[in-house]
Amino acid sequence: MTARAPAPAGREVDVLIVGGGPAGLAAALVLGRSRRTVLVVDAGEPRNAPAAAMHSFLTRDGTPPDELRAIARTEVAGYGVHLHDGRAVTASWVGDRSRHEERFRVELQDGATVLARRLVVTAGLVDELPQVEGLAQRWGRDVVHCPYCHGWEVRDRTIGVLATSPVALHHVGLFRQLSDRVVYLRHTGPELDADQAATLAARDIEVVEGEVVAVESADDRLTGVCLADGRRVPLEALAVAPRFAARSDLLAGLGVPVVDHPSGNGVHVPADPMGRTEVAGVWVAGNVTDPMAQVIAAAAQGNTVGAAVNADLVTEDMTRARVVAC
Template sequence: MTDELDSSCDVVVVGGGAAGLNGALMLARARRSVMVIDAGAPRNAPAEGIHGLLGREGMAPGELLDRGRAEVRGYGGRIVTGEVTRVTRADGGFDVELADGRTTRTRRLLVTTGLVDELPHVAGLRERWGRDVVHCPYCHGWEVRDRAIGVIANGPMAVHGALLFRQWTDDVVLFTHTTAAPTGEAAEKLAARRIPVITGPVAALEIRDDRISGVRLADGTVVAREVVTVGSRMVARSDVLRQLGLEPVEHPSGAGEYIPADAMGRTGVEGVWVAGNVTDLTAQVGAAAAGGAFAAAQINADLVEEETRLAVVDHRRDFAAELEAEVSEQVVGDRRHGI
């Protein structure tokens, strides 16, 4: 068994993160031919460890993926390195083309391409992302506990984020950046939790000894901080899905854009399923993996139904042919006996 791209398979999984690998594992265990095509750009690559995943707490993201790939291969699945650039309908399935020109044909698609985090234009923010610029208290809160945290507003969830991080430290400051200052009940909540609000645009992060030392405002003021948290705008990686007529929609929370699907990952396009952050923007690793498993089970069931339907057609044809042969034989026999 190699990881070369076959000419055809039952299922192509586009994206090799937790959702894609867990989906592939389920399909391979169901004795399906499955290929995972992965471009090698996981969203959580900058993170030191995975948190909140029972039995794998603190494990490096790369190690989890290495284990997942080995498990998929152990059941006959293939992991192909490459970027899917084109998908088209073909003979009840799909033709899949990679950036380097390789192609394959598949009966079903599971797309687990994840999302892109869009950040405010603040100098130093992207470079520190996943280190001392964080976004999720449940992913990073313990690691930044009791430290001076600055929350840079970037959308409607900023106040909520500041109140959440207040659980892990009593030193939280909210920077409004380019958004309006909180008023009414929101301002009262912040005041009650002793979270100062600093208005005005943020220009840059101050870095000293390869770590954040403060937040610099556009007017030159520097507010000492050790950690910065900012909510990204999360946008599904949907180029492949758009080619099939699946357009991302705005999430009700205003957090970004996602691809709608039912609870089991089935999209509005026949033969196409999605799982992980491409359809569930806030899913952590465990939830993404579970989504991949649910979608895989539905894909296998869909293939079983198709194969059974075709088997019934063949069975009826064979039965009709046998019946016709029996009738013909009976007619010939009757003629021999002068009947």
């Protein structure tokens, strides 16, 4: 049997995972079950923190996000995975790549240093919200983004869709599936052409021109929005497509590219289907690479990355053993 040494912060590990959400913990589970030494560093800033429950996760629909993470942390710890609450701040290369002795050196905010053979970043993203008074305070409640995450909860209400980019036209169609009372707030979005306007009219979607300056609420419920010209539009829910900002600062020093997302709504870290980035030894999963991924998809990506990283390490172990034998 292969003994596995302890791997607290300050020691060398096979894999350092930065981000302790569903993607990171799913990767940790696979790697822990493969008898890898794994350290998960988690800053405790989950994207879905404002939400009371997560949805569309088979067998866990309606589970509070914190509850899912607690269950997952207990599971991975049972396989020897080490969990460290903190922030990774810098990453660099050390060692000799030609001898397969290269390592990532990652500094943590508390001053600890970790050496790792592979680096997996699952730190997610930040939703950059439109600067509208009162909007952020309702985010994740009756100001929502994803129709698959929270659309059912606002079904049959009067839903406004705040346009900030061309994506809003796709967004409004998705929410029209959930309610026959949908209002397209053009706000700062592009002007509608004749075909677009006709399509919205055919679906009985009201178009309201004018910039939205405030979200109104009463008795802890959204009641409408105010426009710059003083008009008020009564609403019961508001759909917003935020800008996605991948939490990728740690990767800057390693030369991992961060590029515009195809949606046009932010940036992400590109990777192949297995989660491998353009920089050897660096892998990503979850919202840092796929902003559209719901919790179940992020966990699935983490599972894939965990297996791929273990296979990569197996190949290196075999190569190293052959070199030493010679």
